[in-house]
Amino acid sequence: MTKNHMTLVQQMKNPIANPAHARIATLDAVVVAHNALKTALEGIEQCISWSAVSKEPRGAVLVGVGGTGKTTICNTILKKFPPHDIVEPHAMIRMVPAFFASVPSPSTIKSLATNLLEQLGDPSPNRGNATSLTDRLCKLIKLCRTKIIILDEFHHLLAESSVGEARTIKICNWLKTLINETGVMVCLVGLPACEALVNHDSQMSRRFTHRFRLKELSIGTSSAPGPLQGFLLALSKEFVARLNLDGFVDFKEHLHVLQMWAATSGNPAFVSLLLKEATSIALSAGRNTMVVSDLDEAFSRGITLSVARTSTNPFTMSRQMLISHADK
Ligand SMILES: Nc1ncnc2c1ncn2[C@@H]1O[C@H](COP(=O)(O)OP(=O)(O)OP(=O)(O)O)[C@@H](O)[C@H]1O
Ligand SMILES: [Mg+2]
Structure with missing residues (x-):
């Protein structure tokens, strides 16, 4: 067997054998704070701050085509609001000031509520019907003193139905109720098409007034x-x-x-x-x-x-x- 052949065989056995790849992957952690990213980040933080003291929370929408940095912004926000434990007289409570969930595709109220409960640490996030999941979710959001929920991949709502169809209207109505019940700020994140879901209904657009649109540089x-x-x-x-x-x-x-x-x-x-x-x-x-x-x-x-x-x-x-x- 030649030396080159051996190297190839070794690499096939271990597909991560190229040491350059591991070195270059350390760059994955780098976030460049370009102006549009800073504007979105600061704007969403302002919404969190307003929501903490206002009668009604201020929701935000963050849209952009794939790869423009939406999830990067979400992760930066999450890092600023890490979960922590506080000791109360009879229990230790896990505070979750910010959490992130993806809208499933296709989505139902039950699958969405399950995703949110899972992210909040509910031990059996899919136990119960849509109403009992929603009740539990509202209680947990209040208990964990959640300030912001980031809902990524909001355009998944459009995977099997379009703007104005009963299915999407039902989920948007559920979201409005969740916001009304808990007072939590929600940031919707997705492809540009999903903004139409928010604009379709005056109650949704009133709850999501702060819009951030990421573009190619x-x-x-x-x-x-x-x-x-x-x-x-x-x-x-x-x-x-x-x-x-x-x-x-x-x-x-x-x-x-x-x-x-x-x-x-x-x-x-x-x-x-x-x-x-x-x-x-x-x-x-x-x-x-x-x-x-x-x-x-x-x-x-x-x-x-x-x-x-x-x-x-x-x-x-x-x-x-x-x-x-x-x-x-
Ligand atoms: N501000 C940034 N600084 C450095 N790298 C970035 C930045 N924004 C995006 N990237 C690069 O682009 C990749 C994709 O970014 P991100 O996942 O945030 O995009 P996205 O808008 O959520 O895309 P998608 O819609 O496909 O989920 C990142 O892993 C990173 O490599
Ligand atoms: Mg993303």
């Missing part, structure tokens, strides 16, 4: 760069520091920002993915510097093609062609 111009450049510069800094690299593609150069935009449409998830793939190519080749040809190879693997502005490789395109794509 734009390029701007070389004299007035958009948020994509700041995002790329911040991520590059983290790549270099965490992986101890000797060099990285210089995103102060507008051409490289244009190339990344054409390759990813400025979608944060795909930007991060492409940088990780290119860095893995560099490290696996025994180099400690990530260069444009690594981005070129990473793009040619097709991992960002679903969002790319062009099927031609932007890292080998002329500046003029790139600009013409950006103008479209």
Whole structure:
């Protein structure tokens, strides 16, 4: 057996054998606080603060296409409001100031209530009918002094019925009752289409007045760069520091920002993915510097093609062609 063959066999036995992958995965923890993220985060925190003292809670809606950072924002909020125990005269009570649940697909009141009860630590979250689950949920929300419930994947309500259909109306009505009963603030999170569910009914739209819409990061111009450049510069800094690299593609150069935009449409998830793939190519080749040809190879693997502005490789395109794509 040759040495190369042995390495391949070893890697097949252990699919996480590429040490570069484990090193690069440490970047998963990095959150770049770009302006839209800061606005949403601060806005939701303001809603929590208002809700704690007002007669009626202030609900929020956070929408954006896949990969724009919705769940990242939710996780940042959850970290700020960790669960903790308090000792009362006759019992120890678990406080859950914030919790996160996903809307199941397809959803019913029962499956949604079960998900919420599970996240609140109910020992038998699916025991009982929809009414008894809802009763238990309201009691637990009050007992755990929950300030905010984050309901992710709200667009799942649209999986099997559309806006205005009896099924979705029933679940929205249930949500309104939960808010009325407990006074808890709810933040609905999902794809842009789910905002229509909130707008359809004046009682829903009145309860969810604060809207935050995440978009792909734009390029701007070389004299007035958009948020994509700041995002790329911040991520590059983290790549270099965490992986101890000797060099990285210089995103102060507008051409490289244009190339990344054409390759990813400025979608944060795909930007991060492409940088990780290119860095893995560099490290696996025994180099400690990530260069444009690594981005070129990473793009040619097709991992960002679903969002790319062009099927031609932007890292080998002329500046003029790139600009013409950006103008479209
Ligand atoms: N502000 C950010 N800083 C660093 N990385 C980010 C940021 N926003 C998004 N990402 C990257 O994009 C990935 C996807 O982000 P996230 O899960 O928050 O998107 P999402 O909007 O919830 O997507 P989906 O609708 O598919 O659930 C993250 O794992 C991370 O790699
Ligand atoms: Mg998400």
